[in-house]
Amino acid sequence: MMMKQKGIEEELGLAKERCKGVIDRIERLSVSPSCRRTLLRLAHSDLNFLTRSSSTSSLNIGHLEAIVHILQQPFITGVSRVCKPISSPVRHHHHHHLDIVCTLNRNPVWIIVSDRNPTYISWDSSPKKKTKGLKSRLQQLLTLARSSTTLKPSSIILFFSNGLYCNTFIREKLREEFGASEIELNFSVFDFDFYSSDDSDGEWVNVNVLGRSYRGACVLEIKVVGEDDDDDDDITVLSAVKGSTTVASVVPKLSELAADTFCSLISGLRIFPSHVKKKLEMKGLLAEGDLVNYDTTALIALVSGISNGCTQKLLATPESELRQRFKGNYAFVIGQVMSEIQNPIHVELGSIISGKRGIICESVHSEFKELVLMCGGPNEKFRADQLLKHLTVVADSPSQRVMGLPTTRKLALKNKVVFGTGDYWHAPTVTANMAFVRAISQTGMSLFTIEHRPRALTGD
Known part of the structure; x- marks a missing residue:
C-alpha cells in the first residue's frame, strides 16, 4: 500500500511539473493575448486540479502539451482561435x-x-456510454465547415499525437469515408525545453526529463470543398512585369541615390515573365508558395526616404523646419527615424520577400501612385517607379470568406478588398495595418499576414 501511495505521489509530482512546463511555454508562444489567456486558463485549471486531488485520472495535460507543440511549429501562422467552440450558422445552439x-x-x-x-478511439457513437464517436464528430465538423463563410477552412487536420498504427480500423475508415490522407509536415518529433544550469557557465543545457516524443504522431488531412473551385475564370493578371526590365538596368541610377539596400532588395525579387501565364500555370505558382501580396503601407515603407538613407539628414534638420513640414505627424516621423536606425526596414523585409513574386491589387496600385505623386520627393518617386516594375498588378478579387465579414469602421471595405485579394491568391499580405489584422483576428478568422513597422514618405 505504501509503495502504491508513493507511486501516486511521484505521478502527481511529475504531472504538476508538466503543467508548470506547459505554462512556461505558453507564456513564450507567438499568439494573440486572447489565445494565450485561453491556454493559460486551461493549464492553470489542470494544475489546480492536481493540487487539490490525489488522482491523475482526469488529467488533460497531454492534450494541452500536443496543442502547444503544434503552435510552436514555424509553419503554423495566423492563429486566431485555440480550444474554443464554434457555433453552427444554421443551428445556433449547437457548438463544435x-x-x-x-x-x-x-x-x-x-x-x-x-x-x-489510439486503442480507445471509438468510431461509432455509443448512446449507452453517452460518447460521440469520431465519425459523428467529423460529419458534423464537415457540415459546419462547408456551410461556413468567413471561417471556412480549406481542410480539417487531424493530429493524433500517439499515432494510429495500432488502430488500422480507424485509419482505414478515415480514408474510405472522409478521403483522409496522411500529410508530411516538418514537425519536430521531440518536445522539450532548454534550461540554464548554474554550473554550465551560462550555456543552455537540454533537460529532457519532462520531454516527450511525437515521433509516432499521425497527421491526416480531410479536404473541404474550396470556395473558389468554380471560379478559375476570375483569376486574371491585368499587367505583368515587362521582360525587358532587369535589375541590372536600374542599378547605376539607384547607386547614384546611395540606395544600395533598395537596389539589393528589388534585385532579390522574382519577376513574372512579360506574357500572361495560362490560368493553370498560375495555379501552379500558388503551390510553390512564392507569392507575396503588398498593401499600400508596405510599398510606402520600401520607397520611403527614411528607409533609404535619409535618417541622419532628417535628424540634422532643425526641429522647427521638420514640424512645419510634417505638421502634427512630427513625433510619428521622428519615431520612425529612430526605429529605422535600430532596425533597418530593408533588412527586415528583405529576408521575407527575397526570392518571392510580388503582387498588388488594382486598389493598392492606384492608391500608392496617388500618394507618391502627392507626398513623395523625386527620389521616392523614382524608387516607386522601379518597385512597380518588379510587381504584378492583379484584379481586385477578394476571397468570399473575407468579403463575408461585416463592413465596419475597423473592417473597412477597402482593407477587406486588399487583404481579401491576398487571401484569394493564397499569398500573405505584408502590412503595417495591424488595427485591421487585430479586427480580423477578433472575428475568429485565420488570415496569413506579415507585420512590418510603418514608414512615411518624407519628400526625399
Missing part, C-alpha cells in the same frame, strides 16, 4: 469544439488534436 484555427501552407485550416491512446 476546435483545438486550433490557423493558417497552414498559406491555407486556412481547422486542427483537431487527439492525445488518446
Whole structure:
C-alpha cells in the first residue's frame, strides 16, 4: 500500500511539473493575448486540479502539451482561435469544439488534436456510454465547415499525437469515408525545453526529463470543398512585369541615390515573365508558395526616404523646419527615424520577400501612385517607379470568406478588398495595418499576414 501511495505521489509530482512546463511555454508562444489567456486558463485549471486531488485520472495535460507543440511549429501562422467552440450558422445552439484555427501552407485550416491512446478511439457513437464517436464528430465538423463563410477552412487536420498504427480500423475508415490522407509536415518529433544550469557557465543545457516524443504522431488531412473551385475564370493578371526590365538596368541610377539596400532588395525579387501565364500555370505558382501580396503601407515603407538613407539628414534638420513640414505627424516621423536606425526596414523585409513574386491589387496600385505623386520627393518617386516594375498588378478579387465579414469602421471595405485579394491568391499580405489584422483576428478568422513597422514618405 505504501509503495502504491508513493507511486501516486511521484505521478502527481511529475504531472504538476508538466503543467508548470506547459505554462512556461505558453507564456513564450507567438499568439494573440486572447489565445494565450485561453491556454493559460486551461493549464492553470489542470494544475489546480492536481493540487487539490490525489488522482491523475482526469488529467488533460497531454492534450494541452500536443496543442502547444503544434503552435510552436514555424509553419503554423495566423492563429486566431485555440480550444474554443464554434457555433453552427444554421443551428445556433449547437457548438463544435476546435483545438486550433490557423493558417497552414498559406491555407486556412481547422486542427483537431487527439492525445488518446489510439486503442480507445471509438468510431461509432455509443448512446449507452453517452460518447460521440469520431465519425459523428467529423460529419458534423464537415457540415459546419462547408456551410461556413468567413471561417471556412480549406481542410480539417487531424493530429493524433500517439499515432494510429495500432488502430488500422480507424485509419482505414478515415480514408474510405472522409478521403483522409496522411500529410508530411516538418514537425519536430521531440518536445522539450532548454534550461540554464548554474554550473554550465551560462550555456543552455537540454533537460529532457519532462520531454516527450511525437515521433509516432499521425497527421491526416480531410479536404473541404474550396470556395473558389468554380471560379478559375476570375483569376486574371491585368499587367505583368515587362521582360525587358532587369535589375541590372536600374542599378547605376539607384547607386547614384546611395540606395544600395533598395537596389539589393528589388534585385532579390522574382519577376513574372512579360506574357500572361495560362490560368493553370498560375495555379501552379500558388503551390510553390512564392507569392507575396503588398498593401499600400508596405510599398510606402520600401520607397520611403527614411528607409533609404535619409535618417541622419532628417535628424540634422532643425526641429522647427521638420514640424512645419510634417505638421502634427512630427513625433510619428521622428519615431520612425529612430526605429529605422535600430532596425533597418530593408533588412527586415528583405529576408521575407527575397526570392518571392510580388503582387498588388488594382486598389493598392492606384492608391500608392496617388500618394507618391502627392507626398513623395523625386527620389521616392523614382524608387516607386522601379518597385512597380518588379510587381504584378492583379484584379481586385477578394476571397468570399473575407468579403463575408461585416463592413465596419475597423473592417473597412477597402482593407477587406486588399487583404481579401491576398487571401484569394493564397499569398500573405505584408502590412503595417495591424488595427485591421487585430479586427480580423477578433472575428475568429485565420488570415496569413506579415507585420512590418510603418514608414512615411518624407519628400526625399
